[in-house]
Amino acid sequence: MPVDWFPLWLSLKVALIATALSLVIGLWLAYLLAHRRFRGMEILDAATALPLVLPPTVLGYYLLVLFGRQAGLGRLYEWVTGSPLVFTWQAAVLAAMFHAVPLLVIFARAAFESVDRNYERAARNLGASNWRVFWKVTLPLTRRSILAAAILAFARSLGDFGITIMIAGNIPGRTQTVAVAIYDAVESGNGALARTLVVIVSVVAVVILSLANRLVARQAS
C-alpha cells in the first residue's frame, strides 16, 4: 500500500514555520503583558486567550471573512504576494498560529513573571537597555520553559484541523495536512491509510510531549 508522504511533510513544514512566527509574536506579547501596565491590557489579555476558547470553525469563519478573496485583507495579501491567501499552504500556517500564539503567550508570560524582579532591576541599574535585559537576563533564565512551550505549540500546529480545513481547504498535494488527510481517509473508507497516518502522528506526539516534560522538569530544578 503506497503511503502518500506529502501530508506529513506539509504538516511538518507548516508547524515549523508557524511555531517560528508564533515565537516572535508570542514572546513580544508575553513581554508586554508581563512587564508593562497599560490601558487596554485586559482586552489584550482576553484577546490572546480567545482563540483557545472559540470553536475552531467559528475562528475559521472569521478568518474567511477577513482573508477571503473578496475581503480587504485578502485582497491586500494578493496584491503584495501575487496569490490569494485562502486555500494555500500559507493559510495553513496562519490557521496553526491561531492556537500557537495563545499557548506561547500564556506559558511565556508565566515564565517571565516567575523571574525574580530584582534580577531585571539589577540589570537595568547596571546600565542595560530593556532589550539587553530581556536577551541577557530574562530569556536565559526562562529558556527551558520557553522551549517547552514552543515544543507544545509545534505539536499543536502539527495537528490543527478545524481552522485549517476552513481556510486552507482539503486539496491533496497542495494544502492537505496530516490531520485533514486522516479525516479524508476515514471518510473515503481507506482504513489502512488512516491507521498508518494515525500511528505515525501518535508516535510523534508522544515523543514531543516527553521531550517537553523533560525540559520543564530540568528548569524547575
Next chain:
Amino acid sequence: MLELRVQKRFAGRPDSAPFSLQLEFRAGAGVTVLFGPSGAGKTLTLDSIAGFAVPDEGRILLDDEILFDAASGVNLPARARHCGYVFQNYALFPHMTLRQNLAFAAERRPRLERHRKVNEMLERFHLTDAAGRRPHELSGGQKQRCSIARAVIGEPRLLLLDEPARGLDAPLRRELYDLLRQVRAEFSIPTVLVTHDLEECFELGDEMLILREGRLVQSGPPRAIAERPANVEVARLLGIFNLLPADIVELNPQSNLSRLRVGGFDLAGPYFPGRFKGDRVWLCVRPDQLAATARNGAPGANQVPAQLLRVVEMPDSARLEFAGEMRVQMPRAEYDKQKANKEWLVEFPQQGLKVL
C-alpha cells in the same frame, strides 16, 4: 552630593492603611543611614533614588544633575542614573559566572579595558579564585563581595545599599562592615544605606536619618542622636533607653537642680531648661547609667526600691529587668558579686538625666 525631596502616596485599601512618604534631605560624602522601623518608607526612598519607583511629587538631584523632577516631567531611567545598588539578597545573575556578572556591569567599556577592570576588581575583592563559579557555588562572604564589586565597578556616583546585613550571621556581619569601611576608604563614593539595625548605624553611619511612617523625625550623627533624642518617639525607636513617666515637682535654676517624682519616689536631677513645675515628662536614662545594689534598710538619695523580675546574663554584662519597666545594665563581674541579693535598690545618677 544628593539632594532629595519626594512625596508619594499609597491610597488605603480594604486590607491596608494609606501610606504617605514626605521626605527632604541632603547626602554628602560618607555614609548616610536611613534608619527606621519596617514600613517607614526607607526602601521606597532608596528605590526612588535608583529609579525603580516614581514619586508623585518632588525633585532628586545628584551632583547637580536632575534624576527626577515631577514639575518638569523629568524621570531618568534607572540605567542612566549611575547609582550602584546592592540588593538585600545580592541579586547576582544565577546563570552567569562571577566574572560574567562583573563583566555585565562593565559592558559599556571597550573590550580590553573591560577585561582589565574586571580582573582588577576580582583582585581587589579577593575573588580571583572563584571567578569561574556560579553564584550558587559561592560562599556567603564571596557573594557579598561580588555584589559590592559589581555595584562599584561602573564607577557610580552614589552607592545604595538595602539592608545589607539582614539575615547574616555574626561573622558575616563583621566581614560586611569591614568590607564597607574598606570600600568607603578606597572608593570614596557617597553612600546611602537603609537599615532597621541600630548597630549598623553606629558601625557605618556618618549621618543618620530617622524615618517613621514616611516622615523624617530626626537627623544628625548617630552619636549625637543617641545622646540627645529629639522626642520620646525617637527614643522609643532607638530602643536603648528606659522611658519612665515622671512629674517635675521642683525646679531650681540657681543651684542647677530639680526634683522629679517617678513611680511614687522623689529623685534629684539637673535643672531642665524650658520645663515648668508640674510638667508631665518622660525620664530618659540608659540602662548602663543606672546602678543596682542590695537594699539594706531605707533607700538613700536617688535610690528607688524595685522588684527584680528577670536577669539576662550575657558574656560581658548582665541586664536586670525590674518592675516598672526599669532596666539596668552592669558588668558581669559586678553582677556576680550581687547575685544573692534578696531586695534591690535602683540608683539614678543625679546629673546626666534627660527628660523628653
